[in-house]
């Protein structure tokens with residue numbers, strides 16, 4: 444198969460972790476006789492520095508012309524610490540999501556046996572947890588207008604907007620995913636307080652009738668935040684709006700053991716984007732210590748979701764599992780204080796793929 448992908452390393456640890464995911468992608472393509480072509484483009488703070496735009500038109504064109512996008516992370520302390528900066532790296536990420544129509548962010552949450560000890564939760568609670576978070580990605584507070592400040596600067600406001608169409612497409616997608624898994628869907632909202640959540644619930648209740656074989660439950664977000672930690676094994680597929688999904692999935696990462704382990708797939712109208720859920724971890728940039736596994740696992744999702752190449756994705760997962768069993772891991776999940784570098788972990792996984 445011909446695979447034509449766009450590589451967007453971004454900021455901070457982005458370039459280091461993307462390099463490893465790209466090497467793994469190359470190794471898989473060689474192993475399974477796929478023809479890989481790829482091209483890099485700018486996004487985030489580095490794109491602002493070089494072009495003044497966090498998501499330049501050239502980057503967008505490349506994404507549109509590619510079959511899939513492999514994305515690192517964006518964000519730089521010089522913008523985080525300057526609330527009055529008019530142009531910000533995050534605007535690039537939001538613009539990319541909007542322009543590519545990436546309305547669904549899929550975040551699989553599962554445990555790795557060798558990492559159970561890293562979770563602050565009791566092993567019997569997390570062992571075997573395996574669910575999929577579906578986060579709406581192009582609506583809600585992050586995109587709603589008006590947004591701004593009063594003239595005197597002492598009042599600020601954001602607006603949470605959702606349309607029926609936006610809710611329908613994400614809830615239908617979540618039902619389809621539940622149908623491919625254990626046939627249970629949890630719809631998370633705050634319908635007791637928020638008007639936008641009440642529309643979510645109304646639309647969801649209408650769609651529910653189309654999927655009688657799926658067990659549906661509705662849960663308030665505060666309750667969901669508690670249950671994810673207290674009883675993670677009860678979930679199969681969970682769908683929610685943008686801000687709730689952002690927060691709940693970071694919370695769910697403690698089940699896995701490290702934020703450096705969680706991949707995601709953003710799918711929608713145009714090219715899909717595959718990226719770790721963590722940020723640019725600027726403290727680790729250039730130190731060769733960041734965990735590349737979330738990005739490598741995002742490459743596995745890319746093979747599965749963008750190209751329907753299941754065996755290729757499975758081999759990446761197998762290699763990642765093996766690296767953890769062999770304790771070839773970065774410092775965030777190190778066993779007995781023995782840590783390997785970003786490069787060493789990536790290299791070990793590439794060798795495993797070549798030799799398997």
Ligand SMILES: NC(=O)c1ccc[n+]([C@@H]2O[C@H](COP(=O)([O-])OP(=O)(O)OC[C@H]3O[C@@H](n4cnc5c(N)ncnc54)[C@H](O)[C@@H]3O)[C@@H](O)[C@H]2O)c1
Nearest residue numbers: 516517518519523702703720721722723724725733734775
């Ligand atoms: N999708 C994105 O690109 C994205 C997402 C979240 C945050 N950000 C941006 O990233 C910057 C830093 O934000 P933050 O510190 O809140 O979040 P972060 O995810 O970058 O880091 C939070 C903590 O998680 C751990 N961590 C994250 N990635 C890791 C990895 N690969 N290996 C090992 N440990 C890892 C580290 O302990 C780190 O201190 C900010 O500028 C923020 O806006 C970007």
